[in-house]
Amino acid sequence: MSTDNLTDGPVQQSDRSGPLVAITRWIENLGETGLAYLLLSPVFLLLGAVALYPLLRTFELSLFQNVLSDPEFVGFQNYVALFTGEANPRMPGSTTFLPGVSTSGSFPFVHVEGLLRSALAVTLIFTVVSVFFETVIGFGQALVLDQEFRGRRWVRAAIIIPWAIPIVIQGMIFYLMFHPSTGFLTEYLANFGIVAETNTLNDPASSLLIVTVADIWKTTAFMALLILAGLQSIDRNLYDVAKVAGASKWQQFKLITLPLVLPALGIAILFRTIDAMRVYGLIDSVSGCTTVPSLSCMVVETFNTNRGLASAIAFVTAGVIAIAVMGVIYQQYKEGF
Structure with missing residues (x-):
């Protein structure tokens, strides 16, 4: 009978110090805010995976010209063309990405065109x-x-x-x-x-x-x-x-x-x-x-x-x-x- 007690003792001690017990104690010690973020973390990971890949893929495509036929790496040329107005001829109709800005010597000095x-x-x-x-x-x-x-x-x-x-x-x-x-x-x-x-x-x-x-x-x-x-x-x-x-x-x-x-x-x-x-x-x-x-x-x-x-x-x-x-x-x- 004493042998059984000696055998059971180390087993119980091992169970109390295992990784599952350590994780449980760590969760119990979290505050309300920490527990809320922990429960929401799977949702954040899923949304991040769903949203992050299309965003990165979009950024990758923006670095190329002629994506469908003969892809040519142009770096940030598409972004430069957008903000400098070089891409305006490629826009539909007479639309532009940014409005035109001109300066003059009379008030209000700065004029916005094509807003x-x-x-x-x-x-x-x-x-x-x-x-x-x-x-x-x-x-x-x-x-x-x-x-x-x-x-x-x-x-x-x-x-x-x-x-x-x-x-x-x-x-x-x-x-x-x-x-x-x-x-x-x-x-x-x-x-x-x-x-x-x-x-x-x-x-x-x-x-x-x-x-x-x-x-x-x-x-x-x-x-x-x-x-x-x-x-x-x-x-x-x-x-x-x-x-x-x-x-x-x-x-x-x-x-x-x-x-x-x-x-x-x-x-x-x-x-x-x-x-x-x-x-x-x-x-x-x-x-x-x-x-x-x-x-x-x-x-x-x-x-x-x-x-x-x-x-x-x-x-x-x-x-x-x-x-x-x-x-x-x-x-x-x-x-x-």
């Missing part, structure tokens, strides 16, 4: 304007839907309807509304100078406005739903305490609602910024990529003729999106979220 013919400028204008108005309108809709009133369920369903419409159908709706023969809004808006009176869908400024309004109409519901989720996570007891303390509606919004909804608001803005920077389908179905050029449009339009240049534009687009994402994440980090 709406520049793919980068159009993409940034579309992103800033659409995301701004979608955030403001979506925030208002979320505040309304966060209240208790009769028929709230039906109002939520009505708000979601535009978001559920496919992009192509949405584009055709706005295309028909401004078509020269079937459109009914062109004449009315042209009287106020909002859109061009003739060839509305071929006018860069008018078409960009129409595409932006169409995107705001469709995607505001997405922002409203994300912001609403953040509003409904706020403890209602805070508002009761504020009412007892005599706080007004504006003070409740400024001191309770806005600070606590900012994390959800930042995530919503992040998602919409990424999506807006990649706009293509809506532009192609409303007016065409030569009228409203965007970075994604330039990638698609140049892919069959110059795959190296298209890859360079795609990689630059990814870089611009990464900068925008890092800006939003940094702002969230600075605010302590």
